[in-house]
Amino acid sequence: MNMFLHELKVNRKSTIIWTLSLVAIAVLFLSIFPTIEREGEEFKKVLASYPEGVLKAVGVQIDSITSFLGFYSYVFLYIMLCGAIQGMNLGMGVLSKEIIGKTAEFLLTKPVARKEILTSKALVVVTSLLITNIVFMGAAALMANIVAKESIDYQVFFMISATNFFVQLMFASFGFLLSVLVSRIKSVLPLSLSTVFAFFILYMFGSVIGEKAVRYLTPFKYFDLAYIIRHSGYEAQYIIIGSIFIVATVAVSFIVFTKKDIHTV
């Protein structure tokens, strides 16, 4: 409990900064929405001069992307990108900072098992991410209320927003595993940033070329937001695979860390 509280306190500032940044991004993007809605309306008038087939096909698409939830799910990707960096940084930093800061010796000589240390550290990661997401969702819902003219399906809105938490957990557990496996991490940010951006570019590029296999590779693609809007539900297989991934990486981290030689000064 001491470790948990101490760690939470250490992470307080960065959690606040990340939360505020995510809220700021949401506010920035959602404030653009009224313009998009208007431009969509105007473009539909232009479309009226086209043949009916085109009108139907494109018109439906225009309607769906210029609806509030459609637009939200488009910009949500960039919120997820920042969220993923937060998650990976947190997951990777929480353990490796003891080694980098040479405090591992102090911590490991305390009368607590390594398992307890890991458990409290992992719980801190989950708690920090949870706080971030709860605050973010509240702020985003408020902003949504301001910009959207029509009433929003809040259930779907929160379902979309909650995917951020899941993706963050995946990146955090991956970072957790890396921090245990990689023997000498000098600084966390370059490693976590390149990993997240690698997956992000894979996602962006995968959707441009329409690659199916990419869906299983990059966490950004685990949730098809259009599917969530249509069915008000998640795709079960991705949730299962994602959960297995999280459980497996955390389990391996526990096994490796309890046996690992920790180099002190």
Place this chain on the structure above:
Amino acid sequence: MNIVLRELMSSRKSLIWWSVGLLAMITGGMSKYGGMQSSGQSANDLFAAMPKSLQAIFGVSTLDISTALGYYGLIFSYLLLMAAIYAVMLGANSIAKEERDKTSEFLMAKPVSRSRIITSKLAAAIILLFLFNLITFLLSAMMVNYYDSGAEITSKIAALVGGMFLLQLIFLAIGTSIAAVSKRPKLATSIATGILLLTYILSIAVELSSKLENLKYIIPFKYFEAKYILAGDGFDAVFVILSVVIVVVLINATYILYQKRDLNI
């Protein structure tokens, strides 16, 4: 000279990893072009009539992706993002790492002035960036020429990569100046990457809203966009001058601020 060599040696491994990333991105991306060449999805007049913001959401642009060069332009926007991440971390790290790894005391006790140290570090960083661009150019020219040959192609790619080099210089200077002023080495990398993320998010927001158009002057990602360079417009003189000014000012700031700062030993 010794410091330059030492810097180059220590960054060797990361450059190799980034080159692997470039190789995967360029060859992987262009090989997809081979597959879709036949379907010929060029933007028709319908998409051309669409407002810019909707084009961005639809994922269509003025690039003609039915030609190899146009398709490369699509990949290039992701290469720019990679290049910027590499440059900003290189800049921030090369200065901040001495204090982070507690080697600054050793370095400063040597009979070299601080400005000499910065000059050497900058020289090493510019050599690394040059190599990064050379690798990008060679891989790109090879891959694009493989699908579609022509004298135009190589010179166009050279222009694109030239723009990328300028973009990298801007981000390098951002990184070094922040590291020069920041008293806490860990904070320097965080702030530098924060700026990178902010400009990237803003570059997306500018695509979505014409009201934000004027923000493009503070977003380096908007300076050298593939769609303008490939359309034959070449570099916009305003942006070239702006980049040079930014780089000169920030590099000067690096020298001045680093010489006056108390180092964290």
